[in-house]
Amino acid sequence: MALFTSISTWIIPCFILLVLITAMIKKVPAYELFVEGGKEGVKMAFSLVPFLVGMIVAIAILRSSGALEAFIQLLAPILTLIGIPPEIIPLALIRPISGTAALGMTTELIHTYGPDSFIGRLASVMQGSTDTTLYILTVYFGAIGIKKMGYALKVGLLADVVGITASIIIVTILFG
Amino acid sequence: MVNLIWAFMAIIGIVYAMIHGTMDEVNEAIFTSAGEAVTLSIGLISVLVFWLGIMKVAEKAGILAVLAKIFRPLVIKLFPDIPKDHPAIGYILSNFTANVFGLGNAATPMGIKAMEQMKQLSGTNTASRSMITFLALNTSSLTLIPTTVIAIRMQYDSVSPTEIVGATMMATIISSLSAIIIDRFFYYRSRWRA
Numbered sequence: 001m002a003l004f005t006s007i008s009t010w011i012i013p014c015f016i017l018l019v020l021i022t023a024m025i026k027k028v029p030a031y032e033l034f035v036e037g038g039k040e041g042v043k044m045a046f047s048l049v050p051f052l053v054g055m056i057v058a059i060a061i062l063r064s065s066g067a068l069e070a071f072i073q074l075l076a077p078i079l080t081l082i083g084i085p086p087e088i089i090p091l092a093l094i095r096p097i098s099g100t101a102a103l104g105m106t107t108e109l110i111h112t113y114g115p116d117s118f119i120g121r122l123a124s125v126m127q128g129s130t131d132t133t134l135y136i137l138t139v140y141f142g143a144i145g146i147k148k149m150g151y152a153l154k155v156g157l158l159a160d161v162v163g164i165t166a167s168i169i170i171v172t173i174l175f176g
Numbered sequence: 177m178v179n180l181i182w183a184f185m186a187i188i189g190i191v192y193a194m195i196h197g198t199m200d201e202v203n204e205a206i207f208t209s210a211g212e213a214v215t216l217s218i219g220l221i222s223v224l225v226f227w228l229g230i231m232k233v234a235e236k237a238g239i240l241a242v243l244a245k246i247f248r249p250l251v252i253k254l255f256p257d258i259p260k261d262h263p264a265i266g267y268i269l270s271n272f273t274a275n276v277f278g279l280g281n282a283a284t285p286m287g288i289k290a291m292e293q294m295k296q297l298s299g300t301n302t303a304s305r306s307m308i309t310f311l312a313l314n315t316s317s318l319t320l321i322p323t324t325v326i327a328i329r330m331q332y333d334s335v336s337p338t339e340i341v342g343a344t345m346m347a348t349i350i351s352s353l354s355a356i357i358i359d360r361f362f363y364y365r366s367r368w369r370a
Contacts, residue, residue, distance in 0.1 A: 012282065019230055022237040030233050037232025041224030044288060045217055053213040058182050060209030061189035064201040070192070096315075107328050115334030124329060124340040128322025129347035133315040140311060141303065143288045144295045148302040151362040153181075155308060156315040158358045163316060163351030170343050170350075 044143055051142030055134065059098050068094075084168060087119050091126060096160040099132035122171045130163040220284070227285035231270070240266025254313075254356070255306045257297070264293035268310060275318040287314060309359050316355035320345055 023030040062068050076086045095102045106127040113119040133156035193202040244265040258264050267290035274283035298304035329337035
């Protein structure tokens with residue numbers, strides 16, 4: 001674990017070092033290229049604004065109205081029946097939709113039930129093993145102007161269902 | 177699909193607020209969240225500028241081509257539509273590497289570059305097969321060490337903050353493998369129908 005953490009901190013500086021040394025050897029104009037590439041970054045960040053505002057506001061409306069909470073309460077009895085603890089359900093449902101909301105919920109669950117409780121462990125694994133599908137779709141497709149997503153959303157959300165189910169089963173086996 | 181989901185989220189929220197008297201909260205949320213979204217986009221500028229700058233140098237120095245050559249067999253299996261020496265492969269690899277090490281900030285700009293290259297290959301506004309495979313892998317999370325979660329666990333005095341790493345890895349591997357399988361399933365189904 002200590003090794004992995006130090007790899008994580010070393011990898012970026014070392015990668016930059018490798019890039020710059022190779023650029024020197026190959027005699028490519030490193031600074032000019034950096035600026036040229038950076039300009040694309042500015043354009044890209046601005047083109048993302050409308051996509052993110054649209055998506056985040058819609059999710060905020062749904063959450064603040066209480067509709068999302070009500071929907072979760074509605075589903076809770078069914079999910080409890082198949083062995084999913086009700087405390088974890090809001091997190092499972094919010095994870096693919098909003099990254100910050102999910103992180104907030106994970107923190108809250110760990111705080112309330114303790115990091116070493118079953119719920120705390122389950123929340124940790126769930127948070128770590130899937131990503132925010134809707135955000136990734138918005139950013140990647142938005143940045144390059146894809147209008148028709150095809151079956152991308154279906155694939156992303158189904159993979160989330162599998163990931164969340166897998167984390168429940170694995171935590172139950174390992175720590176249950 | 178996205179148009180529908182997007183509109184439905186807002187419509188359901190507003191109608192629900194009408195019935196349950198939470199209109200004040202909704203009204204406030206609209207403007208604060210719009211502000212948050214802009215802050216988020218602005219916050220992305222620094223990472224995007226820095227990484228796209230470095231990646232431009234890396235590309236011209238030939239590093240992406242070398243990376244692509246080493247992992248070519250695996251990526252070609254995953255993305256059969258991308259030509260063997262195409263720069264997209266180099267970007268896809270850098271995105272995956274950054275993700276595995278939990279460097280989300282570095283992964284996003286490289287992912288966008290990869291998508292851009294794939295769009296040049298397809299030349300349309302429709303998501304191509306490779307793009308969807310790439311997204312499926314990204315949304316299923318490739319992160320092996322969940323650093324943020326470990327940090328939260330440490331904050332709340334866990335006896336063993338890292339004990340969930342093994343379980344997270346297993347869940348990540350399962351979700352990534354199933355993302356590939358589900359992606360393939362939908363691809364062949366769409367081919368079959370057409």
